[in-house]
Amino acid sequence: xxxxxxxxxxxxxxxxxxxxxxxxxxxxxxxxxxxxxxxxxxxxxxxxxxxxxxxxxxxxxxxxxxxxxxxxxxxxxxxxxxxxxxxxxxxxxxxxxxxxxxxxxxxxxxxxxxxxxxxxxxxxxxxxxxxxxxxxxxxxxxxxxxxxxxxxxxxxxxxxxxxxxxxxxxxxxxxxxxxxxxxxxxxxxxxxxxxxxxxxxxxxx
Amino acid sequence: xxxxxxxxxxxxxxxxxxxxxxxxxxxxxxxxxxxxxxxxxxxxxxxxxxxxxxxxxxxxxxxxxxxxxxxxxxxxxxxxxxxxxxxxxxxxxxxxxxxxxxxxxxxxxxxxxxxxxxxxxxxxxxxxxxxxxxxxxxxxxxxxxxxxxxxxxxxxxxxxxxxxxxxxxxxxxxxxxxxxxxxxxxxxxxxxxxxxxxxxxxxxxxxxxxxxxxxxxxxxxxxxxxxxxxxxxxxxxxxxxxxxxxxxxxxxxxxxxxxxxxxxxxxxxxxxxxxxxxxxxxxxxxxxxxxxxxxxxxxxxxxxxxxxxxx
Amino acid sequence: xxxxxxxxxxxxxxxxxxxxxxxxxxxxxxxxxxxxxxxxxxxxxxxxxxxxxxxx
Numbered sequence: 001x002x003x004x005x006x007x008x009x010x011x012x013x014x015x016x017x018x019x020x021x022x023x024x025x026x027x028x029x030x031x032x033x034x035x036x037x038x039x040x041x042x043x044x045x046x047x048x049x050x051x052x053x054x055x056x057x058x059x060x061x062x063x064x065x066x067x068x069x070x071x072x073x074x075x076x077x078x079x080x081x082x083x084x085x086x087x088x089x090x091x092x093x094x095x096x097x098x099x100x101x102x103x104x105x106x107x108x109x110x111x112x113x114x115x116x117x118x119x120x121x122x123x124x125x126x127x128x129x130x131x132x133x134x135x136x137x138x139x140x141x142x143x144x145x146x147x148x149x150x151x152x153x154x155x156x157x158x159x160x161x162x163x164x165x166x167x168x169x170x171x172x173x174x175x176x177x178x179x180x181x182x183x184x185x186x187x188x189x190x191x192x193x194x195x196x197x198x199x200x201x202x203x204x205x
Numbered sequence: 206x207x208x209x210x211x212x213x214x215x216x217x218x219x220x221x222x223x224x225x226x227x228x229x230x231x232x233x234x235x236x237x238x239x240x241x242x243x244x245x246x247x248x249x250x251x252x253x254x255x256x257x258x259x260x261x262x263x264x265x266x267x268x269x270x271x272x273x274x275x276x277x278x279x280x281x282x283x284x285x286x287x288x289x290x291x292x293x294x295x296x297x298x299x300x301x302x303x304x305x306x307x308x309x310x311x312x313x314x315x316x317x318x319x320x321x322x323x324x325x326x327x328x329x330x331x332x333x334x335x336x337x338x339x340x341x342x343x344x345x346x347x348x349x350x351x352x353x354x355x356x357x358x359x360x361x362x363x364x365x366x367x368x369x370x371x372x373x374x375x376x377x378x379x380x381x382x383x384x385x386x387x388x389x390x391x392x393x394x395x396x397x398x399x400x401x402x403x404x405x406x407x408x409x410x411x412x413x414x415x416x417x418x419x420x421x422x423x424x425x426x427x428x429x430x431x432x433x434x435x436x437x438x439x440x441x442x443x444x445x446x447x448x449x450x451x452x453x454x455x456x457x458x459x460x461x462x463x464x465x466x467x468x469x470x471x472x473x474x475x476x477x478x479x480x481x482x483x484x485x486x487x488x489x490x491x492x493x494x495x496x497x498x499x500x501x502x503x504x505x506x507x508x509x510x511x512x513x514x515x516x
Numbered sequence: 517x518x519x520x521x522x523x524x525x526x527x528x529x530x531x532x533x534x535x536x537x538x539x540x541x542x543x544x545x546x547x548x549x550x551x552x553x554x555x556x557x558x559x560x561x562x563x564x565x566x567x568x569x570x571x572x
Binding site: 247248249250252430431432437438441442443445446447448449451458461462504507508511515 | 519520521522524525526527528529530535536537538539540541542544545546557558560561563
């Protein structure tokens, strides 16, 4: 039994996590600061992005130019982007000043930065598929940036069809996987203890 | 201070805890932020400047259209002299021996003179334009270049004219070709022709967009008016007064200062730099001085002050 | 098509200093982030005494 692929996958995943750690009902007493809400706020903004994005997919990329309902949904999507990045950056600032990578939490930090970059790339493809003047200008400028590093030969900013497919499938999927991984790491390692309680800081804090 | 609990942060916390409702927290967050996003959307809406077409271009700026179209024939436009991935007309951007643009190769082959001018005219229903194209095609490359460059110079000198007479026969078939192309653009037929040149049901706007992007006088002008130009922090900006992409501030910053501002290789250099800086951010926990900043400047004393006080 | 209560469909105002030029919209976003961060640092967090003590 121990040699089976299924057994190996189960031991590498499910058996590594206690349910109480994934969905706890208590947390360390030091998790008592408003700075802690910005991670979940970022996720909530991402939920709004996905929800408004799914509504936009129902009627296609040009819907919002001719429908006031469509325009409103587009506005929700755009303001969710602004909120998403606002909360993400405040979350990043908080995590830096907490030195939240301590105690073998380097992977949590790294997946966070990757999520940041993946978000920027996903947002960029979103701006490309507005099918208006702004998207035309962004495409014509971005092509120069991508071409200059050889990426433009494979990702063509002027190919709206490619951008649409990337924005609604591959990139949200990749971003979703990174975000889930990041959250699982937070749950697995627990919230980092305060700096003044850290016995391992060399040279004192 | 001797009372302060000292733990190994990599080990599970066994100190005091407080109740935590994770699911309630996320539900509250989604409701609050959902209402906030929907409220902002209702309050401010979102920008939607109408897309440009080759038809709108020739209607708004016929002289600019004629000049750019002639430039495509003359090989003097941005696309004509771009290099990879469209053609081999120029060496790509590089940083020392790093020549990523050229290494990627010509994978989206476009010959602007043929793609934007010659081929569309051949499928137009315009006998005089088609005859002009046939004269063009029969001429040598040198002759074509002479005609196109002369007409381009004359149009540039004339400024606001979209068509010029040719008493000295210096321009060959070029004026008739450009006139034909302008007529085709005005009807919308050129947009259709460029879009469907490779496929009948297109979603790839490369050809009409590359052509349009060669226009500083129309396309570039409209962008500058909206503060979208590279040297206007345009990468960060949105049309109208809406907030844009403030998270691109650092990427946008380099384009405002020398040596990048005036460098031919600005894009490569800045992209590579941002790649290095991103790696830097990713590995902050390993960077010698930076990783200790949270210890030296104790913002954490504000974050955890109620916890520290309770100890 | 825009049914906005506050109309932002006009050229933006820019604030320039040296090589920097920022739109009012972007400045508001950056200020909002800064204010949120400072508020999170300074607003007291409700202190609950109902937590369990150390487990061991």
